[in-house]
Amino acid sequence: MCSISSSALTAGIVEKARSLGAAIAGVASVKSLKGSPSHRIYPKIGMNLKTHGQDGKGDAKPDGVEWPADAVSAIVIGVEHNIEHPELDWWDGKGTSGNRILIRINNQLSEWIETAFSVKTHKLPYFVSKGGIFLKDAAVAAGLGCLGKNNLVITPGYGPRIRFRALLIDRQAEATGPLDFNPCEDCEQPCREACPVKSFKKTIYWADAWGQSTLPGTDGTYDRVICNRKMDKDIVDAVVTIPPGDDAHREVIRAIDDFEEGVAANLHGDKLPSCCVKYCRRCELACPVGK
Ligand code: B12
Ligand code: SF4
Ligand code: SF4
Structure with missing residues (x-):
């Protein structure tokens, strides 16, 4: 096992993520995410987008995020989706090109973390029903921005025009958030x-x-x-x-x-x-x- 400090681990991971093409990156603790608003409401609200929430009738099984037992920290990366490049957000038959960039960075980051620090990583899928986590809560907990009135994460550098992806690791890396930032306070929405x-x-x-x-x-x-x-x-x-x-x-x-x-x-x-x-x-x- 590598004996690097949790702050040095975070600094190394964030720097590497940026060198691979992430606009921003940060770290949140899995423990804090398990208590975050989306993770708490999910078992009650469910994932049926045709309804506002589970009605408590019938035998609908509560939806839950499947956390790997050894997950300690979440690494969140963000790729800018600037209006100059709207095609990054277009579904083209194989997902979106922006998401493919995120997947590529996440895969390379995972491989690098495992090799450089002998840390186990879990590359997370997009959908929560397939083993993903709530990326907005993770981004906020990692200090990348705040939840805006449009229900999106607003980052200081890119506003909401950014998409996220995450990795879980089995080691404690120092959390980088939250951030003291609230642009919605004096905004006309x-x-x-x-x-x-x-x-x-x-x-x-x-x-x-x-x-x-x-x-x-x-x-x-x-x-x-x-x-x-x-x-x-x-x-x-x-x-x-x-x-x-x-x-x-x-x-x-x-x-x-x-x-x-x-x-x-x-x-x-x-x-x-x-x-x-x-x-x-x-x-x-x-x-x-x-x-
Ligand atoms: C399912 C889904 C959808 C569904 C349902 C959305 C919903 N909110 O219910 C649909 C298809 C409608 C949708 C629409 C969009 N989506 Co969408 N979606 C997702 C997905 C897969 C899960 C989101 C979810 O279900 N959240 C749970 C529900 C219950 O919660 P919620 O509405 O988000 O509300 C919670 C938060 O607001 C949070 N919260 C509120 N205040 C605070 C404060 C703090 C401090 C914290 C920590 C949390 C917090 O608590 C609420 C729950 O109580 C995520 C990817 C992922 N794995 O996370 C992308 C994701 C959220 N979507 C994204 C985007 C961009 C969009 C769209 C713009 C469409 C598009 N072009 O991509 C719209 C925007 C809609 C909007 N204004 O919210 C991005 C957001 C990026 C960002 N900057 O925030 C994500 C993260 C995908 C990504 N790759 O980055 N989406
Ligand atoms: S403006 Fe935002 S909230 Fe309204 S339909 Fe479009 S993505 Fe959904
Ligand atoms: S209230 Fe203003 S700052 Fe906040 S998300 Fe909306 S437009 Fe952006």
Whole structure:
């Protein structure tokens, strides 16, 4: 076992992540994440994006994050998704090119950490139902930013225009957060006004009903059902460019469904489809921070 201090371990990992192409990187303790707002609400709220939460009826099994038993610290990396490069965020049949950059950095970082420090790593998938964690809470705990009124992590350097990925390690690395930063305090909230389907108009989640005061949209005013419906419409708008009777149409719809179920996209002939889904990000792009 390597006897490096927890602060030197963090410094080495953050520097390496940046040298591999991450815009920002930080460390959070797994213990703090297990008690973070999303990790606490998840077993109660569930992951069905067609409903606001589990209704307590029937025998729906509570959803839970599967933490590896040996996980002690979480490394969070962020890659900028600048408006100059909107294609980073477009679903192209094999996920998004931005996510592929994150996966590449995460894989290389994992290999380097294991070799340099003899530390075990767990590379986490995107979807929580497949073994992932809540990346926004992890980014906030790692001091990369704060949760904004648009329900996204706002970073000082890039605003919300950034995407995250994480690794777990079996060693204590010094936590880099939280950060004292709150740009929403004196802001007129153009992010909330920008939503084309009014996802931030009504309070959906109440502290007494859910047993916690930190909620979606920070104050319970974010409606995942109507936001998700807008995402579904973005898919329809994308595939409308391919004739409905066409094999390619069915193929693309199936690959998107697979992606949303957390299954790796598997298109015939390994080629990209002739359309891409440009998911809504208006609440993100309206935020002035980091521009
Ligand atoms: C499922 C999912 C969706 C679903 C459901 C979203 C939801 N919030 O329920 C849909 C498809 C609708 C969606 C939409 C979008 N998503 Co999305 N999504 C996810 C995913 C896979 C899980 C998120 C989730 O379910 N959270 C749990 C729910 C219950 O909580 P929540 O609504 O986020 O609310 C919690 C937080 O606000 C937190 N919180 C509030 N205040 C505070 C304060 C502190 C101090 C802390 C620690 C936490 C905290 O507590 C709340 C729970 O009580 C993550 C990836 C991941 N593995 O984390 C990406 C992720 C959150 N999505 C992301 C993005 C960018 C988007 C979109 C812009 C679409 C797009 N173009 O990519 C929109 C934005 C919607 C919005 N304004 O929130 C990014 C966010 C990046 C960022 N800068 O924050 C993530 C992290 C993916 C990534 N690779 O980086 N998404
Ligand atoms: S626009 Fe940005 S800074 Fe202003 S309230 Fe929204 S998230 Fe916060
Ligand atoms: S991603 Fe689009 S639909 Fe969802 S909350 Fe933001 S602006 Fe509204």
